[in-house]
Amino acid sequence: MTDRVAPPLLTVEGLTVGYRVRGRVRRTVTDVSFTVPDGAAVALVGESGSGKSTVAGTVLRLGAPNAVVQAGTVRYRGEPLLTLGGRGLRALRGNEIAYVPQDPANSLNPVRTIGSQLTETLRVTGSAGRVVELLDAVGIPRPAEVARKYPHQLSGGMLQRVILASAIAAGPKLLVADEPTSALDVTVQRRVLDLLDRSRAELGLGLLLITHDLALARERCDHLVVLEHGRVREAGPAAAVLRAPRSDYTRQLLSDVPALNAAKFGRPAPIAPAAAARPAIALEGVTKVFARPGVDGGFRALDEVTLRAARGSTHAIVGESGSGKTTIARLVLGLERASAGRVLIDGVPLDPDDPAALRRARRRIQLVHQNPFVALDPRYPAARAVAEPLLRHGIGTRASRAERARELLHLVGLPDHTHDVPPARLSGGQRQRVAIARALALEPEVLVLDEPTSALDVTVQARILELVVELQQRLGSTYLLISHDLGVVRQVADEVTVLRHGVVVESGPADRILVDPADDYTRDLVESVPGWASSDESTPPAAPVPAGL
Structure with a gap:
């Protein structure tokens, strides 16, 4: 038988x-x-x-x-x-059957702690195990402390790991x-994928x-x-x-895969020495301490960080989740005040307590947020969201703003039928393209890019990167790029600063840092990139397409 x-x-x-x-x-x-x-x-x-x-x-x-x-x-x-x-x-x-969604921020209850939500998952599925052990298994540092936090207190990468912990709880x-893994830095991505393997x-x-x-x-x-x-x-x-x-x-x-293609996008011309003397963005000995109940001295997110982003260049900040990358972005945008040190925009210290100065600075500095769903007003369709910065700064007429918004949406690859659609009816990649178009509306001198392509497929990602490089060459904009995607960093960055636990590990030209890192931590980041070891192989030659495909 x-x-x-x-x-x-x-x-x-x-x-x-x-x-x-x-x-x-x-x-x-x-x-x-x-x-x-x-x-x-x-x-x-x-x-x-x-x-x-x-x-x-x-x-x-x-x-x-x-x-x-x-x-x-x-x-x-x-x-x-x-x-x-x-x-x-x-x-x-x-x-x-378990599910890990693309957008972790909308998959957790915002008014309940991480620990209580994971405890409920364990109870509903009848699983044995402890919350702290689950969080540790997916690479979350200080898991007992994280279990007491609420979702809004965690980074996008940490939220994604919480969702993964919930998914694997019942085996x-x-x-x-x-x-x-789109929101995870490369070392945590490797740990999570090793766990799945x-x-x-x-x-x-x-x-x-x-x-x-x-x-x-x-x-x-x-x-x-x-x-x-x-x-x-x-x-x-x-x-x-x-x-x-x-x-x-x-x-x-x-x-179009960044990790498999080292040099695709042209970079702007080298900055002239005279222009480089006064950087577009500078941090001088910046320390940022966040108050934390029950912890003497608070949490030191940044520790005497110094960096300089030359005008017209792209300066990338890389490091694991929680290393302080987004804190730097918030300081540059005036959303936080440094505990010590100075943040300078075009040589002028940024004062978060001066509303008029902040408004002028934000005309020149724009942000592309890591999570486009929370960055866009859910009531506004795509075209209106893109036109909003122009309206708030009193630029153009209603008709010209609408025309400019649709032009930008076309530039980032969104077809006409998406222009009047609210964020909830767009895919994650489409929402990110709307957010990028919105940030470009004012043609800012400084663009802070916080994981700008993490939600994009490789073809759209390549188009977006080509677009921002083209705009940089045309407008002379300065980019501060926060990213865990070292393939993207290698393609577009001029300078790289590597952070670990709020401390600068090393900083210098991207070609040197990413090809011959001096620090073991940077070397580990580079070696964790999927496909990096084979990235120098040539792209497969064109082959005839069989009939029927």
């Missing part, structure tokens, strides 16, 4: 999904098929809007209310999921992860990874499914697909 072959952990066959808008269904995903075997990692990759998150939402039965499954099946261990009743779904979610068999090896955890990071997919996934406009462009073993892609679309995605 022949033994029955166990069905795959997850099977998706011929899935076709659309969204009902004004009585008509707009198809988003068409005839998508793939499997996730036990213990395997399968990556869904493609541009923003390619249908990746729609597939994930359908698998989890968490699609939007207007989502319509027009055809196809989704099976978990051979059992259909699309027709499963509420009780059956509740038994699977959290215990058998699920299938983890659906929608951009789970151990879970796959020891527990047979299957991973469905939705990502735009092809370097990560090549390094960590067994199989790859490439989506374009909701259709499978090609699929197969990750190494084979990325070594010899059959479609022009996949080759374009691969060529």
